[in-house]
Amino acid sequence: MSTHALTxxxxxxxxxxxxxxxxxxxTDEPVTDAQLRAVYDLVKYGPTAFNxxxxxxxxxxxxxxxxxxxxxxxxxxxxxxxxxxxxxxxAADNEFHAELPSLxxxxxQAADLFFAERPVREQSALLNAALQAAYFIVGVRxxxxxxxxxxxxxxxxxxxxxxxxxxxxxxxxNIGRPGxxxxxxxxxxxxxxxxxxxx
Amino acid sequence: MSTHALTxxxxxxxxxxxxxxxxxxxTDEPVTDAQLRAVYDLVKYGPTAFNxxxxxxxxxxxxxxxxxxxxxxxxxxxxxxxxxxxxxxxAADNEFHAELPSLxxxxxQAADLFFAERPVREQSALLNAALQAAYFIVGVRxxxxxxxxxxxxxxxxxxxxxxxxxxxxxxxxNIGRPGxxxxxxxxxxxxxxxxxxxx
Numbered sequence: 380m381s382t383h384a385l386t387x388x389x390x391x392x393x394x395x396x397x398x399x400x401x402x403x404x405x406t407d408e409p410v411t412d413a414q415l416r417a418v419y420d421l422v423k424y425g426p427t428a429f430n431x432x433x434x435x436x437x438x439x440x441x442x443x444x445x446x447x448x449x450x451x452x453x454x455x456x457x458x459x460x461x462x463x464x465x466x467x468x469x470a471a472d473n474e475f476h477a478e479l480p481s482l483x484x485x486x487x488q489a490a491d492l493f494f495a496e497r498p499v500r501e502q503s504a505l506l507n508a509a510l511q512a513a514y515f516i517v518g519v520r521x522x523x524x525x526x527x528x529x530x531x532x533x534x535x536x537x538x539x540x541x542x543x544x545x546x547x548x549x550x551x552x553n554i555g556r557p558g559x560x561x562x563x564x565x566x567x568x569x570x571x572x573x574x575x576x577x578x
Numbered sequence: 579m580s581t582h583a584l585t586x587x588x589x590x591x592x593x594x595x596x597x598x599x600x601x602x603x604x605t606d607e608p609v610t611d612a613q614l615r616a617v618y619d620l621v622k623y624g625p626t627a628f629n630x631x632x633x634x635x636x637x638x639x640x641x642x643x644x645x646x647x648x649x650x651x652x653x654x655x656x657x658x659x660x661x662x663x664x665x666x667x668x669a670a671d672n673e674f675h676a677e678l679p680s681l682x683x684x685x686x687q688a689a690d691l692f693f694a695e696r697p698v699r700e701q702s703a704l705l706n707a708a709l710q711a712a713y714f715i716v717g718v719r720x721x722x723x724x725x726x727x728x729x730x731x732x733x734x735x736x737x738x739x740x741x742x743x744x745x746x747x748x749x750x751x752n753i754g755r756p757g758x759x760x761x762x763x764x765x766x767x768x769x770x771x772x773x774x775x776x777x
Contacts, residue, residue: 384616385620386720387593387620395586397620417583421584422595423773424598425715430767437777439777440776482768483765485762485765506704506729512709514712516709521586523585526625528625563684564684566629568631569631571615571619575614575634575636576637577636
């Protein structure tokens with residue numbers, strides 16, 4: 380353990396990374412909008428390029444909507460997506476530049492200078508919404524909840540059913556208190572020297 | 579403030595999100611390999627699809643390497659990249675599937691079943707390395723350091739100079755203790771209701 384080398388206290392390290400796990404089963408305890416607002420009001424501060432903040436979130440709450448979503452999940456993800464207290468679709472807004480003048484008030488030309496072209500916006504929205512998706516997962520854990528992010532799904536189907544051509548789905552996240560047998564044994568991670576090189 | 583709705587203590591919220599800022603100036607205090615190891619040993623636990631863990635990090639330490647990197651940064655990012663105590667190139671390993679049998683020991687067929695095709699791997703590596711890049715930024719902050727992530731650079735040039743065709747650069751991150759006038763005023767964030775919809 381390298382706990383002593385970090386400023387973040389050990390309890391927070393455990394809550395966010397060391398003991399937090401991708402949950403595959405949840406209790407029945409609801410996840411409230413107030414909890415989601417608290418998560419968002421924390422992780423909205425995570426950095427993105429030009430403060431573009433392209434992440435958009437669809438909370439799938441009604442049984443009818445949940446059923447429509449489950450139909451687009453891969454077989455192995457259906458039961459848990461049907462049963463989770465809350466399910467969120469995380470998507471990138473490819474038209475994020477419309478908000479950029481208010482998000483970057485000191486540099487109002489940025490939208491025109493850097494993001495006039497749709498393919499450039501799509502690429503930037505994908506990277507930066509993915510950063511925000513990770514902040515979101517960390518934020519769910521900060522709320523004492525477990526996240527179950529999934530990419531095993533029909534992305535085109537989810538986009539057609541819940542979004543539009545300007546919004547690209549990145550993942551679906553189950554959210555709740557972990558239930559019985561919520562996770563598999565922790566899989567190994569790469570060693571530092573497999574990941575980090577120095578020049 | 580929604581602090582009370584979160585399990586994460588207020589000091590940790592501040593350290594990681596509320597008071598943490600993208601730094602543009604740093605003190606001379608070095609960032610050690612021990613600090614980087616502590617960051618990695620925390621954030622390596624952040625979830626990725628199939629535990630694929632595609633993030634790779636190049637620490638640019640020698641003056642000669644730093645000079646080569648600075649030449650590929652956009653004009654506005656050069657001075658701070660030249661001066662930061664440590665600079666890291668974050669990249670996605672498009673051949674991550676080679677490690678998958680050891681990363682996912684309970685499902686050794688995953689590499690062949692899901693990642694036999696390079697375009698599929700590239701797409702998955704980009705998304706999942708971006709998640710890990712966000713965990714990395716959070717981890718730098720957890721070490722009491724400031725991160726300065728940048729995408730204003732010549733990506734093809736950085737790839738050619740420091741990586742290879744199997745590794746796609748995502749961003750460059752300056753790392754250190756914030757110095758004088760390290761940041762701009764905090765830019766506004768989108769409101770919850772601009773980001774989150776419910777169905």
